[in-house]
Amino acid sequence: MPHQLDAPTRLAVSTVIFALRPDAAGRAVLWTPLVRRTREPQRGLWALPGGWLPVNEELEVAAARTLRATTGLAPKYLEQLYTFGDVDRSPDARVVSVVYWALVQSDEAARAVAGPNVRWVPADTLPELAFDHRRIVEYALWRLRTKVEYTEIAHAFLGEQFTLAELREIYEAVLQRSLDPANFRRTMIASGRLRETGELLAGAAHRPPKLYRYDPSARTAEAREPFQSERPAS
Amino acid sequence: MPHQLDAPTRLAVSTVIFALRPDAAGRAVLWTPLVRRTREPQRGLWALPGGWLPVNEELEVAAARTLRATTGLAPKYLEQLYTFGDVDRSPDARVVSVVYWALVQSDEAARAVAGPNVRWVPADTLPELAFDHRRIVEYALWRLRTKVEYTEIAHAFLGEQFTLAELREIYEAVLQRSLDPANFRRTMIASGRLRETGELLAGAAHRPPKLYRYDPSARTAEAREPFQSERPAS
DNA sequence: ACAAAAGTGTTTCTCCTACACCCATGT
DNA sequence: ACATGGGTGTAGGAGAAACACTTTTGT
Numbered sequence: 001m002p003h004q005l006d007a008p009t010r011l012a013v014s015t016v017i018f019a020l021r022p023d024a025a026g027r028a029v030l031w032t033p034l035v036r037r038t039r040e041p042q043r044g045l046w047a048l049p050g051g052w053l054p055v056n057e058e059l060e061v062a063a064a065r066t067l068r069a070t071t072g073l074a075p076k077y078l079e080q081l082y083t084f085g086d087v088d089r090s091p092d093a094r095v096v097s098v099v100y101w102a103l104v105q106s107d108e109a110a111r112a113v114a115g116p117n118v119r120w121v122p123a124d125t126l127p128e129l130a131f132d133h134r135r136i137v138e139y140a141l142w143r144l145r146t147k148v149e150y151t152e153i154a155h156a157f158l159g160e161q162f163t164l165a166e167l168r169e170i171y172e173a174v175l176q177r178s179l180d181p182a183n184f185r186r187t188m189i190a191s192g193r194l195r196e197t198g199e200l201l202a203g204a205a206h207r208p209p210k211l212y213r214y215d216p217s218a219r220t221a222e223a224r225e226p227f228q229s230e231r232p233a234s
Numbered sequence: 235m236p237h238q239l240d241a242p243t244r245l246a247v248s249t250v251i252f253a254l255r256p257d258a259a260g261r262a263v264l265w266t267p268l269v270r271r272t273r274e275p276q277r278g279l280w281a282l283p284g285g286w287l288p289v290n291e292e293l294e295v296a297a298a299r300t301l302r303a304t305t306g307l308a309p310k311y312l313e314q315l316y317t318f319g320d321v322d323r324s325p326d327a328r329v330v331s332v333v334y335w336a337l338v339q340s341d342e343a344a345r346a347v348a349g350p351n352v353r354w355v356p357a358d359t360l361p362e363l364a365f366d367h368r369r370i371v372e373y374a375l376w377r378l379r380t381k382v383e384y385t386e387i388a389h390a391f392l393g394e395q396f397t398l399a400e401l402r403e404i405y406e407a408v409l410q411r412s413l414d415p416a417n418f419r420r421t422m423i424a425s426g427r428l429r430e431t432g433e434l435l436a437g438a439a440h441r442p443p444k445l446y447r448y449d450p451s452a453r454t455a456e457a458r459e460p461f462q463s464e465r466p467a468s
Numbered sequence: 469a470c471a472a473a474a475g476t477g478t479t480t481c482t483c484c485t486a487c488a489c490c491c492a493t494g495t
Numbered sequence: 496a497c498a499t500g501g502g503t504g505t506a507g508g509a510g511a512a513a514c515a516c517t518t519t520t521g522t
Binding site for chain 3: 438439440
């Protein structure tokens with residue numbers, strides 16, 4: 001069914017946000033925040049955070065803004081995912097959505113605001129979503145999981161300092177499989193992008209691990225990817 | 235400088251098209267077609283093929299349509315590249331461009347139409363382009379070159395049947411380095427996606443090579459990528 | 469002392485690279 | 496016969512995976 005000629009195509013920006021949280025069994029898994037639709041169409045259903053693009057706002061800034069509006073947080077990683085524009089993806093007008101995906105720091109996400117119209121759900125067991133948003137989240141998940149294997153984005157879930165065990169826990173949660181601690185250590189060190197802080201993390205009932213810091217400037221200027229950014233303006 | 239509030243954001247679709255053609259020295263290199271702007275702004279400059287998105291046309295169909303309009307060809311590979319939407323990328327109105335990139339068969343491209351307002355240029359030595367189109371072509375080139383290394387898109391430059399030497403020539407032209415014929419053969423065969431046709435290519439002054447056909451159904455259902463398509467509707 | 473996680477060493481396997489060598493055709 | 500590219504064989508090296516083993520803390 002063709003759209004009205006006098007109703008122009010509308011442009012929206014949405015963001016798929018990921019954070020790590022413990023599930024019921026206490027294991028870290030991926031969670032994503034959703035917002036409840038308060039207007040027609042699809043009123044009452046859960047949807048991605050987003051909104052119409054203001055004429056004078058950059059795409060990436062709009063994505064960071066909606067992220068902040070729904071979670072109260074700033075993204076540690078933000079990248080354009082894909083643009084969805086199927087003619088029939090919204091029942092009324094033609095809507096083209098430029099979708100971003102973001103990673104937020106896990107301990108901050110634990111304190112994130114959540115009201116009656118904002119709900120965090122496990123990314124692998126989504127409820128019914130509005131429009132084509134389920135497909136979008138699944139694509140973002142796929143991108144996160146493949147990109148974790150060939151880049152260093154995992155550290156975006158962590159704070160300034162972290163142990164290799166904490167970093168490994170991120171990889172295991174994202175990739176959904178356990179990794180050999182010995183080989184993981186060697187691989188990370190060999191990447192050359194970790195710096196020892198000199199400090200140790202005390203308090204556990206065993207040998208205290210070294211603390212590391214992520215150093216993007218170190219090593220390998222190889223094959224840098226255009227148009228991806230970290231810590232964008234929020 | 236902020237845009238007028240009463241001038242809404244406009245949505246465009248553009249396509250970066252690649253084909254292989256011999257350069258002055260007879261070596262195959264990447265070429266791309268450009269169109270001359272006949273209107274302000276940036277009148278007279280060369281730009282990417284594209285246009286405003288019709289309300290009832292799918293994004294990918296719009297990309298294939300502009301591709302056909304400027305080259306007379308159908309794409310053998312077509313994929314969304316990125317969406318460019320910087321507030322100041324066009325001097326007058328706010329324009330958001332959903333950009334696709336495409337590969338067309340090389341021997342067809344040799345017969346492609348080219349008028350006074352359509353010009354093919356080597357992709358590595360671009361003239362001055364309108365707006366941010368130079369940056370866009372360079373990003374598309376980067377994507378092509380990285381994607382050739384981990385997918386089987388190279389065959390999109392070729393016809394139904396081809397020899398391994400022809401396929402290797404594609405890789406060498408795209409990657410801009412020579413490859414060991416022996417190892418290249420093994421790698422391609424090991425991918426499992428080539429089928430021998432049983433025929434040989436006669437006529438050359440040496441041992442006639444086997445002809446192969448690309449078979450996407452064969453082998454490896456591994457890590458399939460969503461939202462990419464081959465031979466889209468044109 | 470002992471448990472538990474941090475961290476190191478070592479072996480094996482697989483894949484990639486380099487390169488020597490044989491094969492089949494036109495001239 | 497010989498030049499030329501097609502096609503096969505093989506040795507060496509780099510890196511990943513598996514796993515034994517040592518180190519350092521809290522209890």
